Amino acid sequence: MTLPLHFSPEVSDARTLGLPIVALESTIITHGMPWPQNVETAREVEQVIRDGGAVPATIAVLAGRLHIGLTDAELETLGQAKDVAKLSRADLAVCIASGGTGATTVAATMIAAHLAGIRVFATGGIGGVHRGADSSFDISADLHELAKTPVTVVGAGAKAILDLPKTLEVLETLGVPVIAYGQKGFPAFWSRSSGLPAPLSMNDPAEIAKAMQLRSEMGLEGGQFVANPIPEKDEIPSAVINPVIEAALAAAAEDGIAAKAVTPYLLDRIYHETDGASLVANIALVKNNARLAARIAGEMSAS
Numbered sequence: 001m002t003l004p005l006h007f008s009p010e011v012s013d014a015r016t017l018g019l020p021i022v023a024l025e026s027t028i029i030t031h032g033m034p035w036p037q038n039v040e041t042a043r044e045v046e047q048v049i050r051d052g053g054a055v056p057a058t059i060a061v062l063a064g065r066l067h068i069g070l071t072d073a074e075l076e077t078l079g080q081a082k083d084v085a086k087l088s089r090a091d092l093a094v095c096i097a098s099g100g101t102g103a104t105t106v107a108a109t110m111i112a113a114h115l116a117g118i119r120v121f122a123t124g125g126i127g128g129v130h131r132g133a134d135s136s137f138d139i140s141a142d143l144h145e146l147a148k149t150p151v152t153v154v155g156a157g158a159k160a161i162l163d164l165p166k167t168l169e170v171l172e173t174l175g176v177p178v179i180a181y182g183q184k185g186f187p188a189f190w191s192r193s194s195g196l197p198a199p200l201s202m203n204d205p206a207e208i209a210k211a212m213q214l215r216s217e218m219g220l221e222g223g224q225f226v227a228n229p230i231p232e233k234d235e236i237p238s239a240v241i242n243p244v245i246e247a248a249l250a251a252a253a254e255d256g257i258a259a260k261a262v263t264p265y266l267l268d269r270i271y272h273e274t275d276g277a278s279l280v281a282n283i284a285l286v287k288n289n290a291r292l293a294a295r296i297a298g299e300m301s302a303s
Contacts, residue, residue, distance in 0.1 A: 003066065006065045011068055021054060021120075021297060022120050024049075026070075029060075031086055039080075042075055043072075048287045049122070052290070054297045060104060088107045089145060107127075110151045114150060114151055120152045120300065122153075124285060125155045126142045127143070149222065149223055150212070150216060150222060152224050154289045157187035157189050158188075161248070161267075171225070175221075176224065177215075178198060178224075181203070182229065184201050186199075189285070190236040205299050213300070213303060231288055234280075234285065236281050245266075247269075249266065252269075
């Protein structure tokens with residue numbers, strides 16, 4: 001059985017020419033913001049990657065086909081689609097087999113990127129251990145995917161709504177390199193600092209690329225996570241955002257929100273409580289991550 005991979009013309013040309021490619025997830029389009037802002041932002045992020053000398057490959061499942069890169073028309077269609085599935089490792093194959101349409105999370109994007117031979121992926125932030133996981137067992141599949149799939153993921157830390165200390169503990173247990181870029185502390189998505197030290201720190205995209213290559217040569221499974229702090233001018237300091245997060249978490253518990261619905265619910269509450277500032281910061285950090293990912297991909301391509 002041949003996998004139903006469908007490469008956009010731009011990505012297909014990049015593969016032929018050996019150009020650096022950066023994968024992008026699609027849940028930010030379908031579950032992260034409304035139309036038309038979602039499509040406009042996706043186009044802007046793709047352009048940041050092009051400006052950085054790489055080729056963007058936004059990944060999604062459309063009518064049972066796993067798309068590696070979307071045309072402008074496909075991006076527009078996805079941005080306006082209703083009831084789009086949110087896909088992770090557990091349901092990616094089911095969506096394809098049933099001819100469905102779905103947007104890829106970090107885990108599913110990593111799987112698809114690896115199948116397509118793409119080694120670098122830019123996202124906003126990874127999932128992790130949810131607060132209260134000692135009773136709910138709510139832990140994102142992203143963490144195990146990082147331990148299994150050889151893709152370098154660039155994000156602004158784990159989402160600040162999570163239990164960050166436990167998320168770092170699980171990543172350490174799974175043997176995932178967590179590398180803060182340009183600082184010693186672990187960033188917290190909207191904020192440059194979580195107050196936690198990063199396990200590792202690097203300042204050079206070439207060294208980050210080399211570290212991934214060495215993992216492959218040493219036979220070490222999995223990828224690496226590059227925690228790239230949001231630019232200082234765009235951040236929402238922890239002292240400002242943390243009370244908003246706590247209030248959103250309390251509301252989620254009161255409303256009985258669970259499983260995959262938790263993150264979209266919390267992000268929506270935080271968006272409204274910050275009068276949209278959280279979304280502005282989110283867009284800024286995604287672009288910043290895309291910029292760094294393009295540099296890392298370029299170094300990998302040149303090696």
